[in-house]
Amino acid sequence: MKNLKGKLAKWLQNAKRSEIRELLKLLGDPSIISLGGGFPDPNFFPVKEIQEITNEILANKPELALQYCTTEGMEELRNQLVSMCQRQGMQISKENVIVTSGGQAGLDLLGKMFIDVGDTIICELPSYLGAIQAFKMFGANLIGIKMDKDGMIVSELRSKLEDLRTENRLPKFIYLVPDFQNPSGVTMSLERREEIISLSREFGEISIVEDSPYREISFGIEMPPTMFSLAPDIVINLGTLSKIVLPGFRIGWMIAGEDIIKAAVMVKQSTDLCTSPFTQLITAKFIEKYLPFHLSKLREVYQEKRDCIMDEMILQMPKGVSWNNPDGGLFTFVYLPDGMDAAEVLKKAIKNGVAFVPGSAFHCDGSGKNTMRINFSFSSQKNLGLAIERLAKTINEF
Ligand SMILES: Cc1ncc(COP(=O)(O)O)c(C=O)c1O
Numbered sequence: 001m002k003n004l005k006g007k008l009a010k011w012l013q014n015a016k017r018s019e020i021r022e023l024l025k026l027l028g029d030p031s032i033i034s035l036g037g038g039f040p041d042p043n044f045f046p047v048k049e050i051q052e053i054t055n056e057i058l059a060n061k062p063e064l065a066l067q068y069c070t071t072e073g074m075e076e077l078r079n080q081l082v083s084m085c086q087r088q089g090m091q092i093s094k095e096n097v098i099v100t101s102g103g104q105a106g107l108d109l110l111g112k113m114f115i116d117v118g119d120t121i122i123c124e125l126p127s128y129l130g131a132i133q134a135f136k137m138f139g140a141n142l143i144g145i146k147m148d149k150d151g152m153i154v155s156e157l158r159s160k161l162e163d164l165r166t167e168n169r170l171p172k173f174i175y176l177v178p179d180f181q182n183p184s185g186v187t188m189s190l191e192r193r194e195e196i197i198s199l200s201r202e203f204g205e206i207s208i209v210e211d212s213p214y215r216e217i218s219f220g221i222e223m224p225p226t227m228f229s230l231a232p233d234i235v236i237n238l239g240t241l242s243k244i245v246l247p248g249f250r251i252g253w254m255i256a257g258e259d260i261i262k263a264a265v266m267v268k269q270s271t272d273l274c275t276s277p278f279t280q281l282i283t284a285k286f287i288e289k290y291l292p293f294h295l296s297k298l299r300e301v302y303q304e305k306r307d308c309i310m311d312e313m314i315l316q317m318p319k320g321v322s323w324n325n326p327d328g329g330l331f332t333f334v335y336l337p338d339g340m341d342a343a344e345v346l347k348k349a350i351k352n353g354v355a356f357v358p359g360s361a362f363h364c365d366g367s368g369k370n371t372m373r374i375n376f377s378f379s380s381q382k383n384l385g386l387a388i389e390r391l392a393k394t395i396n397e398f
Pocket of ligand 1: 101103104105130182212242247251252
């Protein structure tokens with residue numbers, strides 16, 4: 001189209017393409033081992049179970065599965081989600097649930113609901129790239145707060161909130177990925193969760209968005225409670241099926257107070273009317289029949305892969321390189337020596353047959369140039385070993 005750029009909405013004219021999405025294209029090239037995307041291992045997609053449930057639904061409920069459904073989602077799935085959340089200590093009913101088209105649509109929904117151009121949003125440094133992008137699209141001014149091994153550093157958050165209060169720009173919400181964070185793999189301690197909630201109350205009940213796709217993929221540790229269960233009046237919780245079962249159905253959910261869910265329904269109506277009832281019904285049955293068994297298998301497999309990648313890094317990585325050892329999830333985060341640029345390393349790494357995501361993509365302020373995100377869920381153990389060997393060799397070349 002002629003002069004397309006000038007015709008696009010202003011926010012889109014200067015938007016950059018996602019580095020992750022660009023990288024995912026590399027997955028098609030068999031000579032490159034990708035540690036880049038956040039892909040689950042397709043060998044553990046429950047194909048047989050999905051086939052069985054699909055046949056059953058098409059035989060018994062085609063008029064529901066293939067029709068439109070309510071915007072908040074199918075009763076069958078919302079009821080299953082309520083039970084799942086209750087098992088996590090979240091006291092909710094189905095009025096607190098809206099089904100979304102994947103976790104990403106939940107972030108977009110929140111952006112539409114809460115963000116006016118110029119609004120402040122606080123996130124972790126680093127944070128999930130897809131959230132940074134979604135919130136920026138609505139004109140948010142993102143401020144990152146550094147993390148350590150226990151999550152967001154509370155003294156830094158306090159000092160930033162004090163500055164923002166003086167400038168009359170307190171954030172609309174604080175966005176957190178407290179469980180096995182994407183990208184760092186860090187889990188926020190209970191103490192930090194409580195401190196951040198208490199800070200939010202002190203500064204006038206700032207909402208907290210708790211985005212938690214990885215919580216169920218834990219490697220034998222006891223998890224701190226969800227932030228929602230600690231403060232249901234100020235926390236909005238987001239979940240997704242993508243990492244714990246499969247991403248292809250595009251099923252996610254938002255858990256929040258009834259007033260927020262009502263507002264979300266209004267906004268979602270203008271986006272997609274409803275999430276696919278067909279995949280909602282299959283998901284509901286899968287959760288009911290198979291999820292606990294499936295999760296225990298997944299935890300075992302991913303823990304083995306985590307162990308494999310940790311062993312390989314100890315063996316292969318040059319001195320001066322360090323990394324996080326996550327207790328769950330799909331990612332570890334690697335720190336190169338100061339001054340080394342992971343984006344430059346990536347260019348060479350691709351030539352050497354391995355890809356990752358440079359960590360700066362996850363830093364809303366562009367910092368973190370010497371960091372990289374490594375995914376360990378997608379590749380086989382053999383390929384993980386080979387990938388780390390290639391990566392270590394590439395880093396050595398610097
Ligand atoms: C923290 C976080 N939130 C949301 C999403 C998006 O999930 P979905 O694939 O269900 O849209 C991801 C995916 O990687 C994620 O890591």
